[in-house]
Amino acid sequence: MWNPAVETMPREQLRELQLQRLKETVRRAYEKVPFYREKFKAIGLEPGDIKSLDDLARLPFTFKDDLRNNYPFGLFAAPLKEIVRIHASSGTTGKPTVVGYTREDIATWAEVVARTLGSVNTTPDDVVQVAYGYGLFTGGLGLHYGAEKLGATVIPISGGNTKRQIMLMQDFGTTVLCCTPSYALYIAEVLRESGIPRESLRLRAGLFGAEPWSENMRREIEEKLKIDAIDIYGLSEIIGPGVASECLCKNGLHICEDHFIPEIIDPATGKVLPPGEQGELVFTTITKQGFPVIRYRTRDISRLIDEPCPCGRTHIRMARVTGRTDDMLIIRGVNVFPTQIESVLLSIGQTEPHYLLVVDREKSLDTLEVWVEVSEALFRDEVKGLEELERRIHDEIESVLGISVKVKLVEPKTIQRSEGKAKRVWDKRDLLK
Incomplete structure (x- = not known):
């Protein structure tokens, strides 16, 4: 463990700490x-009304739309001169959701990610290769700062250039890999195709998150790379990676409860559910200074596990996320909403209002193909015109999403109609579980 005194804190003492920090945050x-x-005023509540952790349920929820509606800095609790870092995730209409960090917040972030790395026994003797993206995405810098705080050697390589990734793993003696699970599988595939013996690597563990993955995928990664594959969880609205992580028992992700209070609610009613019941995951930050968030509805479906863990950590665990309550997709670590695609298509105006997002996994990497219906007249037009439209749609979508996509123009009536809610997504990855 990175911080045994906190990670094994008796539950009663932890709850007292949570209450004190919750009051300060509110x-x-x-x-x-x-x-x-x-x-708060709208529901007649003042900070002094929070007297116990049970009062958390009296506080209003925060939604992703609240972040969008207060773009860019409307939810900051500190002036910009105290904000030392800004991160952002993609928005549904091109505007990102923005979060800010004070120096104290960055220190907190490094602390919780150090615990995440500690869950696979990372020490200053380890070499940590961070193959998450750097930049506005929180993955790369989050793991980077945590590894440095722990004292490990960091290789800030970011994603892509897989053959170079493998070369550096060999030459620098990488022991811990941090990336998306699909990219880990792709690394394993390139390793095999290159004829490089697995024994030439010192790799022993991997911290994988930023996209949904199954137990079958874990087994495949562990078999091909001969490592412990650990599930980690985080989201930029709360802090980034470091919110929760599995230990080597691989039976639920320990939540850093001294910094984040979790709840599971019924997504339809908002009622708080007891541990063990499945529902929507909600988080309240209780130490963040620049961007405190109260009862943030993640839309992720999970459940809380309050049985003791053999590892000795006392913080409550969350089960692996099994789905979402909205239509958001996660493609190679990037949040994608169908409405983003729809907005692009409507702005171009040369297609029918019928489209389908086809998600697949090829060579262990997620792919997104956008099928778009064109009018009868346009479909019969010369090939050059169709190619130009396809290129334009491709470029506009890639500009909005920040990831590469394929675009396929299809003839009228090709995409299935629905009398109810339109089916916008065909996620073929489900067939691979």
Whole structure:
């Protein structure tokens, strides 16, 4: 463990710490963030009304739309001169959801990610290869700072250039790999095709997240790379990676409860559900200064596990995320909403309002193909015109999403109609589980 005193803290002591920090966070949000002050006043609640952890359920929810509606800095609880880092995730209409960090927040982030790395016994003797993307995405820098705090040697290679990744693994003696699970499988495939013996690598563990993956995929990664494959969880709205991580028992992800209070709610009613019941995961940050978030609805489906873990950690665990309550897709670590695609198509205006997102997994990497219906007249037009439209749609979507996609123009009536909610996504990855 990275921080045994906190990670094995007795539950009663942990709850006292949570309550103290919750009160401070609610007061800070009320005083510093007009959005929260107005929401509290609307339900007749003041910071002093929070007297126990049970009162958490009295607080209003925060939704992703609240972040969009307060773009860019409306939910910050600190002035920009105190914000030392800004990260952002993709938005549904091109505007990202923005989060800010003070120096204290960065230190907190490094602490919780150090615990994540500690879950696979990472020490200063380890070499950690961070193959998550750097930049506005929180994955790369999050793992980077945590590994440095722990004292490990960091290789900040980011994603892509797989043959170079493998070369550096060999030459630098990488022991811990951090990337998406699909990219880990792709690395294993390139390793095999290159004829490089697995024994030439010192790799022993991997921390994988940022996209959904199954137990079957874990087994495949562990078999091909001969490592312990550990599931990690985080989201930029809460802090980034470091919110929760499996230990080597691989039976649920330990949540850093001294920084984040989890709840499971019924997504339809908002009612809090007891441990063991499946529902929507909700988080409240209780130590963040720049961007505190109260009862953030993640849309991720999970359940809380309060049985003791053999590893000795006392923090509650969350089960692997099994789905979402909205239509968001996660493609190679990037959040993708059908409405983003729809917005692009409507702005171009040369297609029918019928489209389908086809998600697949080729050579262990997620792919996204956009099928778009064109009018009868346009479909019969010269090939050059269709190619130009296809290229334009491709470029516009790639500009909005930040990932490469395929575009396929299809003839009228090709995409199935529905009398109810339109089916916009065909996720063929389900067939591979």
